[in-house]
Amino acid sequence: MQLPESQVAVLEAANADEATPVDALAAATDLPPETVTGAAFELEEQGLVAVTERVDETISLTDEGRTYVEDGLPEVRLYEAALEAGADADPVPMGQVIGSSGLEGAEVDIALSNYARKGYGSIDSGEIMADPDADPAADPEANALESLADGGTLEAGDVLDQLERRGLAEVAESTIREVELTEQGVTELMAGVETAETVGQVTPELLTSGDWQDVEFAEYNVEADAETVEGGRVHVLREMSERVKDVLVGMGFEEMDGPHADADFWINDCLFMPQDHPARTHWDRFALEQPTHIDELPEDLVERVERAHREGVGEDGEGYHSPWDEDFARALALRGHTTSLSTRYLSGEEIGEIEPPARYFSVEKAYRNDTLDATHLLEFYQIEGWVMAEDLSVRDLMGTFEEFYAQFGIEDIQFKPHYNPYTEPSFELFGTHPTTGELIEIGNSGIFREEMLEPLGVDCDVMAWGLALERLAMLATGAEDIRDLHGTLADLEFLRNAEVTY
Numbered sequence: 423m424q425l426p427e428s429q430v431a432v433l434e435a436a437n438a439d440e441a442t443p444v445d446a447l448a449a450a451t452d453l454p455p456e457t458v459t460g461a462a463f464e465l466e467e468q469g470l471v472a473v474t475e476r477v478d479e480t481i482s483l484t485d486e487g488r489t490y491v492e493d494g495l496p497e498v499r500l501y502e503a504a505l506e507a508g509a510d511a512d513p514v515p516m517g518q519v520i521g522s523s524g525l526e527g528a529e530v531d532i533a534l535s536n537y538a539r540k541g542y543g544s545i546d547s548g549e550i551m552a553d554p555d556a557d558p559a560a561d562p563e564a565n566a567l568e569s570l571a572d573g574g575t576l577e578a579g580d581v582l583d584q585l586e587r588r589g590l591a592e593v594a595e596s597t598i599r600e601v602e603l604t605e606q607g608v609t610e611l612m613a614g615v616e617t618a619e620t621v622g623q624v625t626p627e628l629l630t631s632g633d634w635q636d637v638e639f640a641e642y643n644v645e646a647d648a649e650t651v652e653g654g655r656v657h658v659l660r661e662m663s664e665r666v667k668d669v670l671v672g673m674g675f676e677e678m679d680g681p682h683a684d685a686d687f688w689i690n691d692c693l694f695m696p697q698d699h700p701a702r703t704h705w706d707r708f709a710l711e712q713p714t715h716i717d718e719l720p721e722d723l724v725e726r727v728e729r730a731h732r733e734g735v736g737e738d739g740e741g742y743h744s745p746w747d748e749d750f751a752r753a754l755a756l757r758g759h760t761t762s763l764s765t766r767y768l769s770g771e772e773i774g775e776i777e778p779p780a781r782y783f784s785v786e787k788a789y790r791n792d793t794l795d796a797t798h799l800l801e802f803y804q805i806e807g808w809v810m811a812e813d814l815s816v817r818d819l820m821g822t823f824e825e826f827y828a829q830f831g832i833e834d835i836q837f838k839p840h841y842n843p844y845t846e847p848s849f850e851l852f853g854t855h856p857t858t859g860e861l862i863e864i865g866n867s868g869i870f871r872e873e874m875l876e877p878l879g880v881d882c883d884v885m886a887w888g889l890a891l892e893r894l895a896m897l898a899t900g901a902e903d904i905r906d907l908h909g910t911l912a913d914l915e916f917l918r919n920a921e922v923t924y
């Protein structure tokens with residue numbers, strides 16, 4: 423019989439009474455493992471070999487694990503230093519024991535967080551005690567590290583879990599395929615197998631010479647395992663942002679655009695945010711050092727905004743009766759929300775007067791001096807939006823969110839009454855995290871109040887919102903920590919594989 427070259431090679435290298443792993447066949451035939459795998463599957467289909475699969479686990483030490491094999495586990499070193507200092511009899515000040523232990527930097531924390539857990543003693547108000555009965559030589563984690571370093575292996579269980587959690591050992595899974603000749607394979611080999619001249623790839627030479635018409639082409643096996651190729655892909659957040667834009671455009675919205683660094687006037691004053699509001703202090707905002715102030719503001723608008731702040735709007739309007747300073751309003755900062763774009767557009771500053779009905783949105787960055795944690799970043803994307811129409815109610819607002827979030831499979835939005843200086847009524851939005859089940863805040867919204875709209879020259883209703891793109895991404899992808907999405911701690915595996923569906 424005739425077979426393509428790689429299949430002949432694999433068939434000849436395979437054995438009838440012993441299964442040979444693909445790697446060994448690759449070495450024997452001088453072919454890449456994926457070619458051997460492909461050939462093996464082809465041969466299996468013809469009944470010439472049998473391919474079996476098993477999943478192999480290999481446990482290896484990390485760099486940190488290897489260091490501890492050399493130097494000893496930090497908690498053991500702490501225990502030994504504590505014994506030396508007599509902490510088995512009386513408590514000894516921590517500083518003294520740490521000093522003599524030689525532990526440094528992160529090792530100190532590691533030692534402290536494992537010391538009591540593993541029964542080496544206790545730490546109380548800055549003093550350390552050592553349990554005289556503890557036995558470092560029997561430390562299961564230390565012994566497991568030793569044995570791994572010696573090429574041994576480790577049963578699955580608490581010790582392995584602990585080493586993995588501490589980042590001292592890693593378990594890698596791989597699929598091992600083995601190939602064994604079948605009886606039919608042996609028969610064919612004995613009868614003689616020849617190499618068929620098949621062509622795996624069309625080359626320029628084949629095309630120009632016309633030979634492509636006569637050669638036999640090898641068949642593709644689209645099911646054969648191949649090496650994972652990690653190419654580039656659009657970042658989850660970018661993908662999310664594009665989809666949000668698609669959805670909003672589909673709902674009839676137009677896009678707004680504008681400066682990241684803007685005058686406080688547009689960011690706050692136009693929103694009827696009093697100048698002494700806590701969010702306007704340097705604690706929350708990133709001020710610009712150079713330039714410090716915007717050059718130009720529309721004079722009559724400044725006047726109307728100032729009047730709204732000082733005296734209020736309408737018959738019952740009170741205003742804040744607090745100081746209002748134009749210089750303060752001209753100060754530049756990174757926008758703390760993209761509602762600055764909404765004030766620019768609503769005022770007519772960007773594209774002239776806008777007639778109702780109108781809908782606008784942006785998916786742009788906002789900057790806040792927050793504390794970084796699982797749900798907060800210092801810069802994040804806001805999905806800003808507003809609808810201008812003659813008669814709007816809370817039902818319209820809720821209905822819009824329900825329609826929007828349903829496009830991402832989120833059907834359980836909850837609303838909580840809230841306060842913003844510029845909206846009345848106001849609502850915070852919450853969604854349930856798909857894996858933790860936790861309620862997380864995903865946005866803030868409301869109906870713009872008279873004190874804000876009148877100075878801007880808008881005399882119909884405007885409902886508006888700022889939603890967090892990263893939080894939507896967490897709900898849609900199941901990410902549990904916003905820092906997995908971007909920044910230095912981003913989880914590459916997650917970014918490679920996360921699906922953004924809608």
Ligand code: PHE
Pocket residue numbers: 758759760761842845866867868886887888889
């Ligand atoms: N600016 C608000 C925030 O950043 C969002 C918002 C916009 C709320 C418009 C109401 C109206 O939280």
